[in-house]
Amino acid sequence: KPRHTLTGHTKAVIALVTDDASGRLFTSSVDHSIQVWDLSAFRNIHTLIGHQRSVLNLVMHNGKLYSSAGSTIKVWDLVEYRCVTTVHWSAARCGEVLSMVCMGEWIFCGCQDGLVRSLNLTLNEVACKEPSPQDEVDEVLANFKGSGNAAPGNKHTPTTKVPQVIHGADIALWMCSLGADGHCSGVRSVAVVGDKICSGGGDGLVIVWNMSMQPVHTLSGHQGSVSALAALDDDIVISGARDNTLRVWDLETFGCRCTLAGHTNDIVDVVVEKRFTCANASGASLPSGGGSPSGSQASNGASPRCGTLRRRFFSASVDHTIRMWCSNTWRCLRVFALCSKANIATLTVSRDLLVSGCTDGAIQTWTVEKDRRQPDRRTSMDVIESHPLSSHGRSQHSRVQVECAEKLKTLWAELESSLREFISITTISKLPKFREDCYAGAKWLGRLLESIGAEIKFATQGEMNPIVIGRIGRNPDQPTVTFYGHYDVQPASEKGWNTDPFELEAMDGYLYGRGVSANKGPVLSIIYAVKQFLCKSRSSKDGPSVNVAFLFEGEAENVSKSAFENLQKVVRPNMHWFEGTDVIVASTTSWIGETRPCLTYGMRGMINLSVKVVGPTKDLHSGIDGGVFNEPVTDLVKVLGTLVDGRNQILIPRFYEGVRNPTLAGVPARNDAMTKVDECEFSIKKYIEARGVPGINHKSAEELLLSQWCRPSLSIVDIICQKPSNFSVIPKDAEGKVCIRYVADQDHRLLKELFEKHVKYEFAKIQSPNSLQVVCRSHGSSWMGCPQSHFYKVAEHAIKAEWGEEPLYVQDGASMPVTATLEEMFNAPILQLPMSQASDMQNLANERMRLKNLGKGCNVMWRFLEELGSKWPPPRNGTSSCEKEKFGEKTANGSAR
16 A cells, blocks of 8 residues: 555646655646655645646756656756756657656657657757747746645746747757667657667667667567666666566677566556665766767666665556566565556656656655665765654764664654554444454554553453553652553544545545544654653663653543543552653644644533423324424523523623633733734634634634633534424424533533523523423533643743744643543643644544654654653742642652642
């Protein structure tokens, strides 16, 4: 299965090329565009527009990108993303450029007329002419800057640097033919092999040319069009054809070394794994001016020999497979199968990543294990900058950094692989039929904890799903961090899923699946952060500086009173596992926007109530009995209509008693962060668009946030009858479900009492003979953290070190009852370190998490442990007044004074 899928092109992707130095991927399509992708985050970062036809070829050479469409070649500056040179010649003269490769100062083009033409890259100024009006239009489009998918027709600001445009009349100064004896059909592939040039044509032949532009030999054997060529070494070339075979040719003897079979349909592309051991591309320079190209090294991967290192190469076919071959044994090592019905059109390989372009416009990537027989001389910065788990501030290129970065990369691969397996376990706690799956998920999690060195225990009560408890370290002189999370998920029965919810799908930099953000992704990030922390700690003489405990439950999404009580019953007898807990860390909330990391310091409480009106002993007919008696639904609607007004103000007397009237500058948080509500990060317009509501009752983003965080709300979430009805049936009873979200200033017992009193008073005013029942279904406490504490400061530093900016201190309008309960049981503060973006659709269809957030979230947890251990015990003034009030003053080992 592909590791990641990129979408952005609207039509078939027909050319791919990577820039390994910057970690970028360039893709071109029949839709005339060139997309630029960041392979570290799997996201689109730019679109190059300028070609008016399908872009058939892309070549990277000397830091520039060469592209061809029809009979036009464009050269792109990849710093400013602009076209610097455009080459035109008459399509009637040579047809389209079907294939292209660069070498030294020359670019070789396989053309539709069967000839290979060479263009000298040093003659631009000689052949330069003023651009035509159409060229200026092309250039304006080519210089459009912006990420994502750009489209022609937008307003752009043209650059002041006019590109060089070479017209057909001057093409003779810039090019020469490689002889008149070409192919009988279009040249579909070109490759530079040592000091020779090979071309493959639709006639099934491979012609070998020398640097004097004379044909040396013709290789025959294929029974179909030669669609791909790739240089394996200075004297070995591999050809792929539409006869379903690969042939390996020796250019010293001009013989076929072997024929490779396995594909069952046309071969469309062949690529060779790049070698980083031979980066030297030097050689005899090409003659200047219009002379012949000779003795230079190519940019297609051919390089001087480096012993007898094994090299792998890949072939793509219309049979929906990619095969990986070994050059030592000429055997197929692995087969990659395309999942979609679309065909593979093109292929490239970048370090440990195999990339394919498909006819449906998708780009798919596979992870290819590194060949350990080949040493890798990449610098540490190359590795660090190409990975989402990378850190800021690395400037020294040392061997230690390379090893550390490689370990991070391996850790990331393990994390994603583990998440894929974890998502596939349907741990749905709400539905009894998935109880065995929940047990399987708990055991899977326990085995993972054991693999990083934790002692574990499974604890349960009655029919509840097991709680996974773990512990690493019991040094009383060190701080103890308890991590909380849950492995159970909501059902995925919502309409609108674009993928299988229980099969992890990676697309455009995001991971999709049920539980990715709530809460399996964060749970695994925590575990791998601890693994990373322990790995680094073992290299020091003192060992780990923090004790770690784990508490992962399986009933968090099963909102019921019994499940909540059972959690406490199970944890309390096992408190020795959490001995000395100084702080609890969880990640069950989300950011308020898309780009700015957050720290959550407060959540509202929740009261779920039902109001039921009971009337006749059976359902009655609306035609026969309508208007004769007080109908339950009518009575219920009248009562529910007295709870809130048109501005969502709660009408229950004394309901707002004790609630302060806060402002963002007045909330008990880090005021410097909270007073800066960035309209780019959170705005009313974005809120309305994301939620799909027609309008809201607030005029500013600040007022909206205050309403979500600091003020209570009352929502009527459902009105139900015993069974579905039609227009002829009057239900015998009706029940309304009401959810109250209250703030820390309020007492939930008083609110329940006020609600019941108000409802009964309003029902009495109706003077109905029906009966009224008010039942509290469940309750969850509100929670307010202590953002001035030492632990929040450590978390803030960890976030800033990883993300490069200070976090926003936010509250969450949702409720997490277990938060306050854990604080009470452990007598320790809890930190909420969210990883998810606001748009991640937690517990909804197409739930997701950005790959970057998952990786950086893991690093934030690791940094938190590192800094907490290095700054322990906290300074005497490190305990805030809020903490002293809630937990008392603690000693360094966590015991209360």
